Amino acid sequence: MGIRLGDHQYGKAENRIVRIQRDTARHEITDVNVSTCLRGAFEDAHLTGDQHAVLPTDTQKQTAYAYAKTVGLASIESYALALATHFVDDVEPVSGARVEVEQYGWTRVDADGTGAGHDHTWVRSGQEIRTAAVTVEGPADARRTWVTGGLKDLVILKSTGSEFHGFLQDEFTVLEPTNDRVMATALEAQWRFAGTDVDWNATYAGIKAAMVAVFAELQSLALQQTLYEMGRAVLEQFEDVVEVRMSAPNKHHFLYDLGRFGIDNDNEVFHADDRPYGLIQASVIRDDAPDAGSAWQQYSGLV
C-alpha cells in the first residue's frame, strides 16, 4: 500500500498590477490582479526538497510585471495567453501553465462637465469584476490552449417580473408561492471560447450586455430559468463561445411585515437579508463543443 504525490501546482497569486498607457496626453488605465500557476515535473521539490526544477514564485511575479510592459494589457485574455505561453515554452520543466486575471473597471471623471472625460483621472466604477483564465499545455508542436472569460460580483436586481410557484412540497415546506417578488443576484459567470482568434474586449462587452438584457426582460418563473436563458442568449449571439457556466446567489429581499402596524406594504419595503441565500448553478453548452480539457481546472479560487 504505497503513498504517492498526486496532482500539484504552484505559482504566485494576486500580483496587483496597474498599467498606464501614456503615449499621448490622454492616458489609459488597466488595473488587474494576476495569478500565475505552473504544472509539470516538480516531484523532486515535494519528495526530496530539491528545487532544481522550480522556477521561484518570485520570478513568476517579476515576469508578470515585465509582461505588463513588453506585451501590454490590451486585453486580459491576450496578456494571459502570452504569459502562459512563455512559461510553457521557455521554462523547461513546465508542461502546463495557467494564468488567472481579475480586472477592475475605472471610469473617467467628468471634471469639466463636458462629458468628454478627464485625460488622466478616473474613479473605480466597481460595477463588476471582469475575469479571464488561460491554460496552455504541451510543447509547441502539440500545443493545447483554453481561454475562458468571465465576470463576477455583478449585482443585479429587478423589482418586478419575477415569480416563484408550483414547487415541490414536503413536510418541511412552509414557503408561500408568489407571483411578484424582487429578484436579485451577484452573478458569477465564465464562458469558454472555442479558439483564440477573438476580439476579446468587444466580446466581453457584448456578453455582459446580452446577459443583463435577459435578466431584465425575461418574465422569470425561477432564477434557474433566468440563468438558462442568459446562457442560451450568449451562445446564440457569440459563435466563439461554446459553454457558459453561472453561479448565482439568490440574494433574498424579504417583504417586510408592516401590516401588524396597520401600514400597507405592497412590495415597497424589503429587508435585504445576508445569509442564508439560495445558490443556483448551471451551465449551458453547445452539443458540438470541443472537450473542456483543463479549461476549468482552477488555481487561485479567484477566477
Added chain:
Amino acid sequence: MGIRLGDHQYGKAENRIVRIQRDTARHEITDVNVSTCLRGAFEDAHLTGDQHAVLPTDTQKQTAYAYAKTVGLASIESYALALATHFVDDVEPVSGARVEVEQYGWTRVDADGTGAGHDHTWVRSGQEIRTAAVTVEGPADARRTWVTGGLKDLVILKSTGSEFHGFLQDEFTVLEPTNDRVMATALEAQWRFAGTDVDWNATYAGIKAAMVAVFAELQSLALQQTLYEMGRAVLEQFEDVVEVRMSAPNKHHFLYDLGRFGIDNDNEVFHADDRPYGLIQASVIRDDAPDAGSAWQQYSGLV
C-alpha cells in the same frame, strides 16, 4: 473614589432596507443601511438591569422599516431627520437620537440599447457609498438638530499631475522626491450643514462633483494640498455647508523596477500595494461656522 456610568448610547445597527417606488411602471429603488441610536435616561438599565426606560432595539428596527414606507426615502437626510425626531418627540426617556445611513447606488440597465434605462432592473454601480448622519437633541421648544452628509469608498486615481518633494528629512528618511507619480485614494468625506432647508440630493451630487473636479484638475504638490482645496471648493460653492472633514488613505502605486531586466518603465507599470498606506486627515471650516455640538459624535463607526 467612586465609580460611575459615563457616556452611553444604544440602538439597532445596520438595518438593510430596500425601498421600491412603484406608483408607475417606472420603478425607483433606494437601498440603504440604517443605524439608529438613542441617548437619554438609561442609567437604570446599566446600574440595576431595570429596562423600563429602554425602547428595545427591535422596536427601533421596526420603526426604521415602517418609516421607509410612511415617510419614504426621498433622501437619506430627510428620512433620518424624521426618524430621529420621532424618537426624541415620541419616546419619553429619549433626550437625543442619532440616525446614521449608508446609501448604495444603483444604475438602470440599458437592456434595449436605447439608453433610456430599464423600468425595473438595475445594477449596483458601487462607485461610492453616500452617507448621512442626523442628530436631534432636546424637547421641541429647545430643539437642536445637526445634519451631516458624506461619502466613502470613492476610489479615485490620477496617473499624472501629482508631485511630492521638498519634504523634511531625518536619519530614517530614504524616500526619493518625485515630480510625477500616481496619486490614488479611497476618499471618505463628511460635510456639516448649517440648517435643514436643503435640496439634499442635488447638493450631494454637486459636492461630489466639486471634490472630484479639484482632485482631477489641481496640479498636486501633496495629498494634503489636494484635500484642502477639495474642502475649500465645497465651502465656496455650497452656502449650506459650514465644515468638511476628509480622511484619505494614500493608496500607494509603486513604480515597478523593470530596469534590472533591461526594460524601460517610464511611469507605465505600477504595483498597487495594500499596506501600509499613508493616511491624511484634514478639515476645512468656515470662520463663522456654528458650533458643531453633537454633530460628530459617532455611533456605528460606519458613518
Added chain:
Amino acid sequence: MGIRLGDHQYGKAENRIVRIQRDTARHEITDVNVSTCLRGAFEDAHLTGDQHAVLPTDTQKQTAYAYAKTVGLASIESYALALATHFVDDVEPVSGARVEVEQYGWTRVDADGTGAGHDHTWVRSGQEIRTAAVTVEGPADARRTWVTGGLKDLVILKSTGSEFHGFLQDEFTVLEPTNDRVMATALEAQWRFAGTDVDWNATYAGIKAAMVAVFAELQSLALQQTLYEMGRAVLEQFEDVVEVRMSAPNKHHFLYDLGRFGIDNDNEVFHADDRPYGLIQASVIRDDAPDAGSAWQQYSGLV
C-alpha cells in the same frame, strides 16, 4: 448545432446554525455554517420554468435546522451524512445531494480560575475552521457516499527551520537563496475517507495534530516538501483516510532592511506582506485509493 443545459445544482448556502446541548447544567455548543445542494432531474425548472420537481431552497433551510435538533450535531460529518441521505431518499427528483459544513471553534472561559471551564460561557477560539463535505448519490440499493473532512485558515508560522535555495533561474530571477527564513501559511486541507465508519471528532483532532507536528519539526527545504510530508503523515497514521489535498499560501515575511540605518537585523524584524503570495497546492494519495467519484465536486466554494 444545438444548445443544451449542462451540469446544474442548487440549494441553500450558509445556514448559520448554533446548537446548544443543555441536558445537564454543563452545556455544549456546536456552531456551524451549513450549505445544502441538490442534484437531479431539474431540467424543467431551467428550460420552461416549471418548478414541480424543485424542492425550494427555503425548505432545505428548514430541514437543515430541524436536523440540527432531531439528528444533532455530534459531528459535522455525521450530521451532513444524515441530511444528504434524507434528500436523496425522501425527495423523489433528487439523485444526489451534497452537504458542506464549516464549524467554528469555541473554548470554555476560565471564569473562576480553576481551569475547569465555565458551564455555559465560551469565547470563539478561532484557531482554524473545521470543514466537512458529504456527497450521497443513487438509490439505497446502489448508494455511493463520499465524505471529506478538512480545515482552513490554520495560520501557522515557524521562525526558523526553513530554507529555500538551489532553484531554477532564468532572466527574470532576482530572488536570493536563503538558509534561514520565516515560513508561514494559512493552511487549507481536505482529506477523503474510505468509508463512513469513522470516529469523526477524534480523527479530526488527530489529523490536525499530525499536520502541525510535521510543519513544526521538519527542516523544510521548500513549502512543497513540507506539504508532501504533512499529507504523508496523515495517510500513514490514519487508515481511514485515502487522500489529502492541500492549498497553502506562502505568507511572505520579508526581512526588513535596517542596515541602511546602521541597525543589525539578524532575522528579527520582518514585514508581513499581504499580496502577492506564493500559492502551493498538492495532494497525497494512496496507490489503492478508491475512485474519487463526486467527492471533490464543490458547491458553495466555502468547503
Added chain:
Amino acid sequence: MGIRLGDHQYGKAENRIVRIQRDTARHEITDVNVSTCLRGAFEDAHLTGDQHAVLPTDTQKQTAYAYAKTVGLASIESYALALATHFVDDVEPVSGARVEVEQYGWTRVDADGTGAGHDHTWVRSGQEIRTAAVTVEGPADARRTWVTGGLKDLVILKSTGSEFHGFLQDEFTVLEPTNDRVMATALEAQWRFAGTDVDWNATYAGIKAAMVAVFAELQSLALQQTLYEMGRAVLEQFEDVVEVRMSAPNKHHFLYDLGRFGIDNDNEVFHADDRPYGLIQASVIRDDAPDAGSAWQQYSGLV
C-alpha cells in the same frame, strides 16, 4: 466669511511588523499592526503645498520598523510610548504624536505532545485582538502623555443566564420578553491608564480575565447591565485604570421555530443572524479621573 484649515493629522497606517526574539533556541514572536500619526504645524503643506515641515509617511514607516528592533516590542504600550515620544522630541514641527497598535495572538504548537510548546512554531490563536493607543503632546518640560489599552473582536457567548424583559413599549413594539436567551457579542473595549508606570502585559491579561468572568457569571438582565458590571470590575481591580469604554454588538441568536414541524426546541437550535444587530455602548469612569485630553482622539479607526 473666511474659510480656514481645521484639525489635521497624517501618518502611516497599518505597518505589519513581526518581531522575532531569537536570543535562545526558544524564540518569541510579537505580531503587530502599527499606525503612526503626527500633529503639528503642517499648515503650509495644506495651504500652499510646501512640504518643508512634513516628515514623509515613508519615514514614519522606516522608524516604526527600526524601533521594533532598537526599542523592541516587550509590550505594545511601551513600544508605542517610545515611538510617539521620538516623533515629538526629535522632529521639530511635531507637537503631538499618536501611535496605535493592534496585536495578534500566537500560541506555541504542541508538536511533541508534552505540552511544553514548540520552540519556534506557533499557530495564530485569534481569540481577540489586543490594542493600544499612545498620545504624546508638548515639549519635554510640558509633556502630556495618554495611554489606552484595549481589545476587540472578543467573541463571547453564554447559552443561558441572560434575560430581557420589562422594557418600554410603543406602537412599534412586537418583541416578546424572555427569561432565558443566548447572549453573544464581539466585545470592543478600551481602558485609559492614569500613568505610564504599569506592568502592561500582566494588566492586559488581568483586565481581559476580569471582563470575561463578569460576562460569564453575572445573571444578565440586559447587555447594558453586563457592560456596566464588566467596566466596574476592571476599575475595582486595577488601580492604574481610570476609565473603560465598551462597544458591544448584540449578536442575535434567534430561537428557530421548529414547532411548526412538531419538533420541540427548548433553547437548543438557534439561527445566528448577521444584520441588523443591537449595538450597546457605555463607559465607566472614576469620579476623580484626570481629564481625558487627547486620549480618545482617534486616527486610523482601527484602535
